[in-house]
Amino acid sequence: MDELKRAYEKMGLPDNASKEEVDKRYTTLMRQSRSRQRENPSGTDQADFEEVTRAYRYILNEENRKASEEFNQQEYGKYKKMAGSAEKVDHFWRYYKFHVLGGIIALILVIVGINSYMDHRAEQERLAKLPPVDLSIMYLGEYYMSDSTGKQTTEADIETALLAQFPEFKRFKVNFTYVPLDAKDQMDIASQQKAMVVLATERPDIYITDTAAFNWVGPQGAFMNLDSIADFSNLLKPEDSYKQKTEDVPDEHTYGVKISGSSILSNIPIQGKDNFIASVREGSKNTDKAVQFIEKFLETK
Template sequence: MEDLKQAYKLLGLSENASKEEVEKKYLMLLRQSKSQERQGTGTTGESSGFDKVNRAYKLILNHENETAVAEINKQQYGKYKNMAGFAQKVDHFFAYYKVHVLVSILIIAGIIYGINTYMNHKAEQAELAKLPPIDLTVMFYGEYFLPDGGSDTKPLQEALLTVFPEWQRTVVHLAYVPEEMRSEHDMAMIQKSMLTLMTDKSDVYIMDKVNFEKLSGQGGLLRPLDEDAAAALKPLLSEDKLVRAQTKDDTQPLIYGIDISSSKFASQLPLAHNNKKLIAGIRIDAKDQDKALLFIERFLSESE
């Protein structure tokens, strides 16, 4: 405490001087020292007068900061009396480690989630590896939905296998696409269907009339079926089953779809379509063009 008294005395202040008074006096002495240095009348080096002022100023500030912290601790932990020090340490411990514990929990949860996701993916891949190879992938793209309103297309896949008993496995995707945009929900479904098309690689597309016109008119998705209609499909076709379209690269309308709506097999599919057309088209880069063509051929063979 004697050093503190000397510090106040050196600055020419009383021991109960406020912080503002200490700051004001220090700045005044600092200006005086700078002025003396410019005039060449001041002293330099460790023993200079202002160096002592600096040490005195820092001593007073440190004392004031310690006093302020002590007062805060007294207000916060004074109720614990003799246990105040211990209570403060406990409080600081939890304050310091609370964030670290929360971060650690989040990290551990993330790791567990990642492991579970990876294990589920591995298990799913293992199950898929046990399945026979896919014979054909079909997408129903239009104002179609399942009778139960769900999204599980397994009944559709099983129904197709009854039509093609020589096949082992089919995959069916269902994209509900409203013909008209009548609500925000319709807008969302149309946007979703567009994203689906960007990632989908189905071999055969079954479309209603409105969506067939949209997809076939764009070009680059469906392949023309004129040669097939004049060859393998010819005995099964009538003019009303040929669905033509013209892209910007076509010089004339070409056959891009075959209407299979009247097929007995189509009527037996577990699919609700409100009498919408079922127009089959083959993807231009279908993995198995022969099976895709066989799909259309067999549906035509059982027309009502």
């Protein structure tokens, strides 16, 4: 306290002077010192002013210390004996919270990454134990994965239902891609864009489409000319044959077969607003099984 009192005396102020008074007094003394130095450069005013500056800084430091103590008392006084610990924790969290949060997020990402890797490994091991895929099928159109009661289903449910109808096959792989003919909102537009990506990247053996999707995809050369690989004349009504022309084959040929009305469809948990049309992908490696698949639908109509 004596040192603080001496600092005020050095500045010519009472020890109860406000911070504004201290700042104003220091500015005045600084101007006076500079003025005297210009008049007498070899005088002792510079050394005297350095002492004033030290006194000024000491007063400011004491003011800051008091303000900090008052703040801590207000903030942490309620913790009583634990006030010191509470202050340290608060200061640590204030200065290092982003480091702590970053560490937590990094830890979560590591855990998620490990879990994803383990899940991927487990899925790969599960798939390795399965028999080879007999037929891969893409449902493309305004279809809905649900059973006759309206219960939501999955692609795995569809695969299971197909196996029950085709016991001669050991495994199906189903890709379900909803695509509306007319986009009514952003969701429909997104579905159409997704369908374009799927068509460019996926290569199923069988496409099952509604009329709109067939007319959209067929002219792009994605379907195989069925007249060249099978004779469905004994099973197929003329109105159930979907014919088209392509750039490579200008003559009209059958590229799709209407399988709507087959009793098999009632056992597959998919609902559609329009026809079910089966087509074989151009370049399919399971052509014989694809033809067998379509024939069974036609036999059960």
